[in-house]
Amino acid sequence: IIPEIWLHFDVLWLQPWYVLVTAWDERNPNANRLKDPAMMNANVPPVWDVGPRSLFYSPFWVVFYAVVPPGTAPERYRSAERIFDDGLEVHQGPAIIYSVRPDDVVFDTDPVHPHLNKPTSNIGQAPASWVDGERIAYFNEGGNNFRWDPIKLEVEEVPLFFFHRRNEAGVLVPLPAAPVMGSGPLFGRRPPDAPNLRPRFGAYSRFHIAVVSPTAEVFEPDEQPEAVAALQAKGIDPNVYKGRVASNGRKVAETDRVCFTQPEFPASCTWLDSQARVEDSVGTQNIVRTEVSACSPLVFYGGKGIGR
Amino acid sequence: MKRRLLGAWLAGLVIFAVAPANAQTPPPVAPGPTTTAPVSPSPPAPEDEDQEALGFVLPATAEVTPPLVLMGYVDVGFAAAEGDGTSYPAGDTRLPADYGVDPFAPAVNSRGDVASTDAGNLFVNGFLPRSAQIGGRPSFLLNTVNLDARYLSARSPVMVFTRLQFLPRWGGRGRGNQTSLLVEQAFGRVTPITGTEFFISAGKFDSVFGIEYLENQANFRTGITPSLFARYTTGTSLGIKAFYRIQVAPLWSAFSLNTAATNSGAFVEALQPPDVSLTGRPVISARLGYELNLRKVQVKLGGSGLFGPRNDQRDPDARQTMWGADARLYLYGVSLSGEWVDVDEDLGAVGKETGQGGYPIASPFAARGFWLQAAYGWRAGLGPLTALSVYTRYEERRASFEGFRPLRVARLTGGLRVDLWDALILKGEVLFNQELEGAPNVDNDVVTSSVVFSW
Numbered sequence: 001i002i003p004e005i006w007l008h009f010d011v012l013w014l015q016p017w018y019v020l021v022t023a024w025d026e027r028n029p030n031a032n033r034l035k036d037p038a039m040m041n042a043n044v045p046p047v048w049d050v051g052p053r054s055l056f057y058s059p060f061w062v063v064f065y066a067v068v069p070p071g072t073a074p075e076r077y078r079s080a081e082r083i084f085d086d087g088l089e090v091h092q093g094p095a096i097i098y099s100v101r102p103d104d105v106v107f108d109t110d111p112v113h114p115h116l117n118k119p120t121s122n123i124g125q126a127p128a129s130w131v132d133g134e135r136i137a138y139f140n141e142g143g144n145n146f147r148w149d150p151i152k153l154e155v156e157e158v159p160l161f162f163f164h165r166r167n168e169a170g171v172l173v174p175l176p177a178a179p180v181m182g183s184g185p186l187f188g189r190r191p192p193d194a195p196n197l198r199p200r201f202g203a204y205s206r207f208h209i210a211v212v213s214p215t216a217e218v219f220e221p222d223e224q225p226e227a228v229a230a231l232q233a234k235g236i237d238p239n240v241y242k243g244r245v246a247s248n249g250r251k252v253a254e255t256d257r258v259c260f261t262q263p264e265f266p267a268s269c270t271w272l273d274s275q276a277r278v279e280d281s282v283g284t285q286n287i288v289r290t291e292v293s294a295c296s297p298l299v300f301y302g303g304k305g306i307g308r
Numbered sequence: 309m310k311r312r313l314l315g316a317w318l319a320g321l322v323i324f325a326v327a328p329a330n331a332q333t334p335p336p337v338a339p340g341p342t343t344t345a346p347v348s349p350s351p352p353a354p355e356d357e358d359q360e361a362l363g364f365v366l367p368a369t370a371e372v373t374p375p376l377v378l379m380g381y382v383d384v385g386f387a388a389a390e391g392d393g394t395s396y397p398a399g400d401t402r403l404p405a406d407y408g409v410d411p412f413a414p415a416v417n418s419r420g421d422v423a424s425t426d427a428g429n430l431f432v433n434g435f436l437p438r439s440a441q442i443g444g445r446p447s448f449l450l451n452t453v454n455l456d457a458r459y460l461s462a463r464s465p466v467m468v469f470t471r472l473q474f475l476p477r478w479g480g481r482g483r484g485n486q487t488s489l490l491v492e493q494a495f496g497r498v499t500p501i502t503g504t505e506f507f508i509s510a511g512k513f514d515s516v517f518g519i520e521y522l523e524n525q526a527n528f529r530t531g532i533t534p535s536l537f538a539r540y541t542t543g544t545s546l547g548i549k550a551f552y553r554i555q556v557a558p559l560w561s562a563f564s565l566n567t568a569a570t571n572s573g574a575f576v577e578a579l580q581p582p583d584v585s586l587t588g589r590p591v592i593s594a595r596l597g598y599e600l601n602l603r604k605v606q607v608k609l610g611g612s613g614l615f616g617p618r619n620d621q622r623d624p625d626a627r628q629t630m631w632g633a634d635a636r637l638y639l640y641g642v643s644l645s646g647e648w649v650d651v652d653e654d655l656g657a658v659g660k661e662t663g664q665g666g667y668p669i670a671s672p673f674a675a676r677g678f679w680l681q682a683a684y685g686w687r688a689g690l691g692p693l694t695a696l697s698v699y700t701r702y703e704e705r706r707a708s709f710e711g712f713r714p715l716r717v718a719r720l721t722g723g724l725r726v727d728l729w730d731a732l733i734l735k736g737e738v739l740f741n742q743e744l745e746g747a748p749n750v751d752n753d754v755v756t757s758s759v760v761f762s763w
Contacts, residue, residue: 016402049713050403053710055655055669084399152430153431
């Protein structure tokens with residue numbers, strides 16, 4: 001999912017997000033959340049300061065737990081200024097993604113994979129947080145899904161490749177293909193870091209155009225009945241490959257063999273479905289950095305939805 | 309060391325008499341080519357026919373100001389700031405770090421340099437003053453070595469003025485010593501109509517906005533540090549300027565108009581570079597002034613405006629707008645002065661450029677507020693003790709970057725000035741900075757002093 005997009009931003013920073021607790025428990029920081037008796041003992045909303053009207057607003061947060069006396073009035077802390085002025089004890093927590101939203105922007109149902117029709121991650125939808133005294137709702141896209149510099153508080157970006165091909169006039173034309181998320185800095189050769197199928201990458205990506213060769217083609221099941229049959233014979237859902245780009249999926253020269261029609265399919269195809277394969281196939285001169293970046297946390301990985 | 313504002317106000321407000329002359333002085337240039345010896349148009353004696361073509365004869369004892377005059381001053385200071393010398397609260401990781409506080413608050417000298425702007429590794433976006441890099445450590449400072457040169461032509465209504473300033477500084481951790489040579493001013497001025505106060509200048513010169521620019525230099529400033537609004541109103545810039553003043557004798561009054569078209573307007577160079585226009589369009593500024601000059605009472609009122617592209621980015625349609633009103637009252641020796649300023653800046657194009665470097669975003673910004681100063685100076689005439697002055701200033705500034713919590717800060721300043729002979733000024737000053745709203749309270753008060761040797 002992509003809740004935020006930036007244009008002409010070279011760097012994105014983490015901002016502080018304050019959670020009020022009545023006692024600090026290092027092993028379970030959320031165990032002692034300050035409650036609001038008037039709201040059926042719901043957790044008092046968290047507090048942050050850099051609002052969405054600022055160009056420095058970021059959905060990437062470092063959580064800080066501010067220890068308040070038990071029985072503190074729920075309305076006392078609605079800005080970071082008061083937390084500092086009261087000299088509260090503060091402990092740093094994890095980094096997490098929260099995207100602000102209008103009250104009427106919600107998920108009625110959990111999103112599903114558009115091709116596989118499987119449930120993806122369930123996105124948390126919290127009704128309230130306090131920003132400079134103003135209440136605002138937010139989505140919770142989870143934590144531990146991006147890397148960041150703990151000194152400079154900069155979020156690490158990874159490339160998100162959008163495939164294009166040059167037409168006969170030499171103009172770049174986008175392919176109707178699924179983009180490919182990188183797992184590390186461009187040409188950094190970092191293997192995917194995904195313990196227990198929870199990727200620690202992808203939440204902040206920069207759009208890159210990958211210009212593929214004339215022999216590259218998108219696998220569209222409706223156009224490749226033989227390939228679909230081959231997959232089904234192997235017990236593979238053809239939609240798993242829907243939208244993927246094969247660098248040898250199109251015949252240009254007489255000696256070219258379209259991989260979709262080969263008996264070894266899908267092994268006959270050189271799939272451009274990872275950062276390393278894209279970089280190796282198209283090369284540096286055919287990868288174009290754009291000025292567009294996005295908050296793009298992955299919600300489906302390794303064949304299943306990612307739990308928050 | 310933190311003081312409550314009210315208690316400090318009552319303890320620090322000591323009103324005596326007489327205004328310091330500096331607040332009244334015009335810009336530090338001669339008013340025209342009339343400061344040479346007076347003309348004596350008596351008919352020439354036969355033996356003086358050789359001089360007849362000159363049109364006048366100087367009395368034998370007349371003192372003639374040389375066309376080229378060199379002036380200057382050295383400002384040496386000692387300053388101590390609370391905390392780490394910045395306005396950043398410990399543990400605050402909101403970014404940019406300079407957006408949630410007033411980095412200009414802990415000023416230590418007449419240039420407005422602060423004790424420190426070091427935010428550690430936190431990102432800042434260029435809303436920063438120049439820094440003396442002393443942090444929270446008391447230190448001697450060589451604030452300014454100022455050299456002025458003024459050339460006043462005897463044969464034409466032209467004056468040329470230059471002001472060069474050497475600024476020895478410590479560059480900060482790992483950066484070593486750094487001494488800057490600043491061309492603070494360099495301009496030529498023409499008086500097209502002899503006998504009038506109508507001047508046209510071209511070059512780099514003082515701001516025309518408000519009145520605080522009149523005290524930019526340490527030897528002219530009543531106290532030591534500038535106000536919280538000086539960053540917007542006292543910057544020098546490069547362009548053309550026209551000044552006209554007319555006396556209305558029956559009303560004991562005068563009206564003046566000072567107007568300029570410059571690269572950057574009135575912001576200080578740390579915020580907007582003055583030496584080039586980044587947008588290709590000038591910034592227009594002007595002040596309309598009125599003076600009532602009675603024998604023992606003087607009233608000076610003014611209104612200022614500024615409009616044009618913000619010169620810290622490249623979009624000519626991204627505006628900066630300022631309005632201001634100023635007043636000065638000299639009443640039986642008491643000097644009261646003040647200014648109200650309103651600043652607005654549009655969102656700028658990608659890439660912000662200041663006098664200190666490049667930054668990513670030129671955010672929309674707004675500020676407004678005022679400063680009020682009361683001063684009393686006693687002309688002692690006791691040997692080397694020429695004058696003794698006490699002063700106090702109170703100011704409030706409300707400001708916000710778009711999307712950031714608005715800040716309201718205040719400052720109470722008080723100090724003492726001792727004038728010895730005509731070439732030595734001693735000053736001591738205390739700054740009580742207060743975060744009223746929007747910014748966490750921090751220890752950023754300052755005690756500073758200045759010794760100004762001038763020639």
